[in-house]
Amino acid sequence: MATLLELVQNFCLEVGISSPTQVVTSSDTQILQVLALANRFGHDLSREFEWQELDKECIIQTQGTTVSGNTTVGSYVITGLTSTTGLTTSYGISGDNIAPFAQIVSVDSSTQVTMNLPATGTATGSSLVFGQVQYALPSDWLKQIPQTEWDRSNRWPLLGPQSPQDWQSFKSGIVYAGPRLRFRILGNTLAINPPPAASLNLAFEYISNGWAKSAAGVPQSKFLADTDTFVFDDSLMLSGLKLRWLQTKGFDYSYAQKEYMDYLSTCKAQNKSAPVLSMAPMSGSVLLTNRNIPDGGWPQ
Numbered sequence: 632m633a634t635l636l637e638l639v640q641n642f643c644l645e646v647g648i649s650s651p652t653q654v655v656t657s658s659d660t661q662i663l664q665v666l667a668l669a670n671r672f673g674h675d676l677s678r679e680f681e682w683q684e685l686d687k688e689c690i691i692q693t694q695g696t697t698v699s700g701n702t703t704v705g706s707y708v709i710t711g712l713t714s715t716t717g718l719t720t721s722y723g724i725s726g727d728n729i730a731p732f733a734q735i736v737s738v739d740s741s742t743q744v745t746m747n748l749p750a751t752g753t754a755t756g757s758s759l760v761f762g763q764v765q766y767a768l769p770s771d772w773l774k775q776i777p778q779t780e781w782d783r784s785n786r787w788p789l790l791g792p793q794s795p796q797d798w799q800s801f802k803s804g805i806v807y808a809g810p811r812l813r814f815r816i817l818g819n820t821l822a823i824n825p826p827p828a829a830s831l832n833l834a835f836e837y838i839s840n841g842w843a844k845s846a847a848g849v850p851q852s853k854f855l856a857d858t859d860t861f862v863f864d865d866s867l868m869l870s871g872l873k874l875r876w877l878q879t880k881g882f883d884y885s886y887a888q889k890e891y892m893d894y895l896s897t898c899k900a901q902n903k904s905a906p907v908l909s910m911a912p913m914s915g916s917v918l919l920t921n922r923n924i925p926d927g928g929w930p931q
Contacts, residue, residue, distance in 0.1 A: 633865045635843075636857040639665055642872050654857050668875045669868070670853040673861060676871060677773055677842045679895070683903040684862040685839045686776065689769050691821065695762035695829035702728045702750035702757060709750070709759065712742045721765040723826035728752035729759065732802045732824060762826030766833075768819050771850060773840040775816060780835040782812055789814045789823070789833065798824075867891075867898050 633641070636654055642665060643650040651662045677685060694717070701711040709724075715738050724733045730748040737745045780789040791814040793801065798815055802824065812833075814823045821835070841850025846858040854861075861868060870891040877884035 632860045633868075634857060635666075635669070635854045635859045635861075638669065638861075638865070638868060638872070641869055642876070645869070646873060646876065655854065656857075664879070665872070665876065666854065668879065669872055672868070672871050672875050673842045673853065673863070674840070676863060676867075677838065677840060680899050680902070681776060681838055682862065685773070685842060686836060687769070687771075687839050688834060688836050689772075691766050691833040693763060693766075693823075693827040693829055693831040693833065695760065695827065697758055697760050699756045700759050701755045702753060704728070704751065704753045705749050707736075707746050707749050708739070708743060709746065710743050711755070712744065712759075715741055715744060718744060718761055719763075721763050721820070722761045723764040723824070724759060724761055725826055726759040727757050728754050734764065735761075760826065762828070764824055764826050765818070765820040765822045768816070768821060769837065769839075771839040771841045771852070772819075773838045776836040776838065780814055780821075781833070782831060783834050784831040785810070787811055789835075791815055864894075864898050867894050870894050 636651075639654045639662065640650045648661065649659075651657055651659060654662055654666055657663060657666075696717065698713045698715075699711075700709045700713070702709055718735060718738050720735050720737065722735050724735065724746060725731075728750045729746075730751055733746045733748040735744050736747045739745055775792075777792075778788070780791065781787070782789055787810075789812050793813050793815045795815075798813070801813060812823050812825070812827055814821060816822070821833075823833070827833075839850060840852040842862050843851040843854050844860050844862065845851060845856065846860075851859065870887070874884055874887045874891045877887050
């Protein structure tokens with residue numbers, strides 16, 4: 632795997648400009664331009680395909696707690712809570728006299744929170760359930776891999792991603808209860824509803840922005856040192872960098888574009904395995920198929 636310095640040196644030799652001895656700390660504006668183009672190209676290439684090198688799994692354990700508190704009809708404030716430790720504005724609230732999908736808008740003190748919806752009744756010492764409904768995405772999250780979102784504790788796929796219209800319809804409709812969790816990506820969080828029980832394991836896959844790596848192998852979202860490497864094929868990075876440079880300079884890039892697109896298609900095809908697709912697929916039970924018949928006979 633080539634380093635940033637080797638990539639830029641090879642690039643310079645191919646396009647016929649002076650090859651540098653350093654890149655990140657260079658004072659040559661032309662070399663700094665190549666560095667900027669390389670960083671942008673690496674980022675754009677990350678979004679181009681679900682590269683297996685950037686495919687990561689995220690496991691989230693849901694958080695929740697039950698405490699007692701006081702509500703007053705028409706009031707947005709819950710008082711007399713036994714504790715607000717750990718509560719944040721990412722928590723939803725459920726319980727007697729609490730409107731559906733109420734959520735904390737501020738933690739006012741160790742015994743009081745303010746909701747976004749008024750209480751529907753007055754009570755003292757009610758048992759209230761606070762469940763976290765928004766979970767921060769991984770710090771290196773670039774894009775979601777669709778249909779990988781699961782509630783592993785209940786062995787159910789999460790329902791979604793919900794559109795803004797479906798989300799508001801669900802939260803505002805008459806019928807809102809149900810065992811299945813709905814989700815959407817909102818405000819750089821995985822937002823779920825209704826508020827989940829505590830200690831559920833939710834999982835999904837995503838594409839990381841860590842396409843570059845330090846000499847120690849730490850993923851990065853851009854080149855920071857001459858010794859950094861990258862997860863993509865060397866020739867793919869070189870051909871893409873040449874294309875970007877020719878376009879920026881206003882030179883003819885028709886051949887470079889064809890070379891890059893051909894190589895990109897090859898790299899995508901060879902990046903990971905693919906299922907065999909049937910021209911005449913057969914439907915059937917998941918459990919009762921020929922896939923469940925052992926090759927060597929039935930066990931005794």
